[in-house]
Amino acid sequence: MKYLGVLALSLVVASCSPNNPNDTEQSVQAAAVTGDFNTSHMANMGFKVESATPSEIAGLYQVLTDQGLVYASADGQFIVSGRIFDITGEAPVNVSDEILNAMRISDLANYADTVIEFKADNEQHVIHVFTDSTCGYCRQLHERMDGYLDKGITVRYLAWPRSGMQGRAAMELQSVWCAEDPKAALTAVKNDQALPPANCENPVAEHLALGHKFGVRGTPAIVLESGRMLPGYLPPEPLLAKIENDQ
Template sequence: MSSNRMTPALVSLIAGIACAIASGVAIAESTEEAIRAKLTEAIPRLDITGVKASEVPGLYEVSSTNGGNILATEDGQYLLTGDVLKVTSEGIANLSEEKRLGERAQALAAYDQSKLITFPANGEQKASIDVFTDIDCPYCRKFHDEVSALNDMGIAVNYYGFPRSGPNTPSFSKYISVWCADDQQAAMDAAKQGKSVPNQSCENPVEAQYRLGQQVGVTGTPAIILDNGQMVPGYRPANQIAQALGLR
């Protein structure tokens, strides 16, 4: 492996690394330095924000802003990927997913809600869902057909832009046009029906939302996130979503 660049394979690997539950126990400064040095040498672009002992004996959790969380051995020589499972008296617990739920919910709660395209609940709001969506995704369009039913059930739908093709692509431009429209909800309705939306450009949060989606583990659309941070990937009809929210 080259020591001065991150290969595409490694970028893909790191982006998909699952989290491990940290114990919060302080570690020796020499251990942290050894792990940081090894990973910095191997992955120069990795922005490490912390190293701490994990719940798994002998393994350390390495947090970063651009590579997720990684489990490493004390010398940083070996990295582990995949979910961490723990055998408990009640069965198998997925420690990685438990942590992802909290981190995902926290990240979305901290986001400025005024920058979302929201379809509010009709009457009393009983719940809300966050949905990362792509204008051109067929299943996103199918999901959008369920939005009015969700609203009637008291469920607000908050849309985050996640054009899967990435910045500087036609799908990305379409989402920006929807965001910049005078009536965002009407523009979204039209775009989801395959209708043309006037090209517009303005200061917008689409790229920031796209990066946020990557941060919280979105890999496809629609990605439906419940209020507890649970991600429901792919299309689901309104009744199933309401049931997942405890409203049915």
């Protein structure tokens, strides 16, 4: 899939390469949920449109895709990458982040059966963490697991191999998710212990795609209960403060 690089708030003309049958099928399917919005130009660019609804700005649609949130002209010929702020109140409100947060909450619910969960006995909060077995900061987070659990923070892991599906991390994470005891297996690989090769259906590729949609650019990436995403590692105490301030 081709990822479209666009500068914030810059206008881009969608390419007009010929449709292939899959693009046409995706466009027809998307039309059923997006009304009159023309998805064909975005399909040609490699986007899979999930929904398109009018935004707060007249003539501009907010479009949720498999690559995240973009804005588009009503005819689907121009797209804008950036954030919309409502400045009518005492402080600016990031309307785009509210949309993204709601999208993350909804999507994570669909992956509830595929996470590796470390559950706090006195659960007060739940976070989702995109992790990579070869990431040093991910290992630091995992080493402090007891600290998160003691503070009532349940940790649900999703796989996000930074080097893609052909790298070492992807192979390791597939083995983790296929293991008889995934929690023990994840701890093992984060301590450089080898696991048998994976031989089962696993969600690693789906988690990787989900992370791209969410805007993950590195690991660990922490998604709070509100849907807000925090990039990078935070020890238990600062993370708890972030969570409580987010409510």
